[in-house]
């Protein structure tokens with residue numbers, strides 16, 4: 294292997310080493326995509342074997358576990374957030390709330406929800422963090438657990454696991470929330 298290839302691989306593997314915003318955006322997009330694809334695979338498999346009631350358990354235990362695993366592997370934080378959360382642990386902080394509200398405004402102005410993203414370097418307490426968010430539109434599959442009319446068994450399971458659930462009543466094409474990535478600089 295040529296030396297510069299090795300240096301390139303090291304730069305990709307060491308968080309914060311890659312110098313410019315473009316590569317940070319690319320890394321954030323890749324992390325969000327991996328999170329989405331892994332979760333969707335688990336969700337679809339669980340729906341096939343046991344329907345939405347079974348799949349709730351997957352979202353309940355696997356979603357946070359997948360986020361932790363990708364965060365650990367990449368050396369930065371990834372998660373999901375929303376203006377209407379199911380799990381209060383996913384509630385947005387002030388910066389995320391502002392971005393989510395901006396996504397809603399851009400969608401109202403005609404933007405395609407699948408294209409909405411935002412990145413910014415934020416400094417707090419003297420520490421700079423590169424932050425990235427990408428909107429998550431509501432698809433047909435999501436309505437089983439986030440829609441207007443839920444199966445009574447699904448409702449009962451959600452109520453038991455998430456007594457503070459706000460994440461129902463969505464239609465296809467609504468913004469369900471966003472992926473959120475933070476890379477310490």
Ligand code: HEC
Nearest residue numbers: 345348349352353373375378379380383435438460469470
């Ligand atoms: C089988 C039920 C089920 C389906 C189907 C489902 N979800 Fe969820 N969703 C959940 C559960 C349960 C949680 C809470 C996960 C947790 O505890 O972190 C959740 C959480 C979320 C969150 C994190 C923010 C929050 O509300 O806590 C987003 C974003 C989200 N879902 C989007 C989607 C999208 C988009 C789809 C369709 C592609 C989808 N979900 C399909 C059950 C489901």
